[in-house]
Amino acid sequence: MAPRRLVVLLLICSVLLNFCGAFASTADDQRRPMILPLHLSSPDDARHHRRAFDGRRLQRSEPNAHMRLHDDLLTNGYYTTRLWIGTPPQMFALIVDTGSTVTYVPCSDCEACGNHQDPRFQPDLSSTYQPVKCNINCNCDDKGNQCTYERRYAEQSSSSGVLGEDVISFGNESALVPQRAVFGCENIETGDLYSQRADGIMGLGRGQLSVMDQLVDKGVISDSFSLCYGGMGVGGGAMVLGGIKSPPDMVFTHSDPFRSPYYNIELKEIHVAGKALKLNPKVFDEKHGTVLDSGTTYAYFPKDAFIAFKDAIMKETHFLKQVHGPDPNYKDICFSGAGRDVTQLSKVFPQVDMIFSKGQKFSLSPENYLFPHTKVSGAYCLGIFENGDSTTLLGGILVRNTLVTYDRADNKIGFWKTNCSELWKSLNHENAQAPSSNDGNMSGGIAPDIAPAGLPQTDLPGELQIGQISFDMMLNISNSMKPNFTELAESIAHELEVDISQVHLRNYTISGNDLLIKWTIVPDESANSFTTTKAMNIIRRLREHQMQLPHKFGSYQLVKLKVEPQIKRSWWEQHSWMVAVGVSVASVLGLLALGTWLVWRYRSRQGMTYEPVDGVVGAVVAEQELQPLK
CATH class of the missing domain: 2.40.70.10 (Acid Proteases)
Known part of the structure; x- marks a missing residue:
């Protein structure tokens, strides 16, 4: 798509x-x-x-x-x-x-x-x-x-x-x-x-x-779920099915399930740089109102709202140079001269506030209404466009680095600005637990690579302390130009869900169009070793080729993977565990199986049964959907 x-x-x-x-x-x-x-x-x-x-x-x-x-x-x-x-x-x-x-x-x-x-x-x-x-x-x-x-x-x-x-x-x-x-x-x-x-x-x-x-x-x-999308140039994020404890400063607005089957909100005003756009108060309440859709990339405003928003942004950024968009088929509104550091965009672009029906205010950062120009460094384009219809459609760009809670039980939707990558870590820390092994009719929620056939299903007396994980990757550089290693390290950190300070570039060699890069992932500064869950997550993502790097880096191939124990080992580790496994691509599957056997713990759940989906056949909600005009 x-x-x-x-x-x-x-x-x-x-x-x-x-x-x-x-x-x-x-x-x-x-x-x-x-x-x-x-x-x-x-x-x-x-x-x-x-x-x-x-x-x-x-x-x-x-x-x-x-x-x-x-x-x-x-x-x-x-x-x-x-x-x-x-x-x-x-x-x-x-x-x-x-x-x-x-x-x-x-x-x-x-x-x-x-x-x-x-x-x-x-x-x-x-x-x-x-x-x-x-x-x-x-x-x-x-x-x-x-x-x-x-x-x-x-x-x-x-x-x-x-x-x-x-x-x-x-x-x-x-x-x-x-x-x-x-x-x-x-x-x-x-x-x-x-x-x-x-x-x-x-x-x-x-x-x-x-x-x-x-x-x-x-x-x-x-009856609630939450989505949290990663920020500009980062991607990823977290999703929770079921209720979570809402942050005390989360901003909620009513969502009317009887108006339409869409997840709508009661948006009343939009402010740019603290000034309200001069619009009819009902502009965001026409047709289906203001709708949230996680599958839509950008945001789409009714004509009057789009023009007012565009003009307000251009007024606040008059000192920036306007440039053509990356795709000549679209008349994108783009600005150059803002710099490549997305964390500093708020010093150049204005804050945008959404005002809800009871006066609640939710503030947007520039990353919530801009996307980076793919051909001009330091340039950004508006990610909000004119809708040919009177409905306001808010896509994923508007909620990047935002926890959005869809509280369907109380008919409300909440917004809370946060670092979605860090949010996942905290959610994982609070609630992660190993899936159980069950009888032959139950899956236990375990992926095949986590519970491979034939491996012992036993508890271990302790956890293996992994000190660092090293891997070699091969990139094809057809243009004979080295990639930006800092950006590449940032992408790897995001995909492996570690801090950028934990990703170390050891060295690299170039042979024709092949670039061999050697990396080491080390524990957080506050720890001497990885937790077993964290280590196995990194190993699994590397083994399964789950890292999805930006297209500009091309495709990569995993060449070698090596897991090394903690240098300062506990008494039990000194006498029981010594792990230093170097493998080529041909033996990566064996490494995963060995690592899984060493660190995985199964916990049984009692009385877990599967019920037939009774009530699936019955009265249901007739649905409507959004259809675009070409």
């Missing part, structure tokens, strides 16, 4: 559960979307919509699913998270989309699916997979055996397949145990869906097929 595409999805009359609606969640390269509501499928839909939100608030504390976000908003056009499906679990990279309600992945028998990040889902290899049998509430396959779905996208791509039910797992850093859920198994992909790197979509919107609604209806999480 291109980074400039607006996320949109048109569902063509197919999913399960008493509805034949339409809903959108992919992206479009067009910048002037028209928001077009689709008609409700029956007069009873509004009644069903209200019922879906009755009695949702849980009175007891529930576990959360803490999940990492990957990719970069401007490079990829989306954020993905990892979800495991089946027993044993099969891993997928799914686009996080609050504008869609169905989760789907490519199926093994798909004859028209692209080559994505991970292997296709193989139902035959999952002992817990069950097809959703054909019934009067869904369209059925040619054999009349299984429910089907079909989606067509505004940019001429499409997705269709069958509906299945299986165990979904949320990773070994989530307290939430695996659960059964309904999802789509693709048989056909076309257009951008076929060519994108991500495997599929994770739907977080309102509707009974949504991952959120299914988990809430089962009573395993409270």
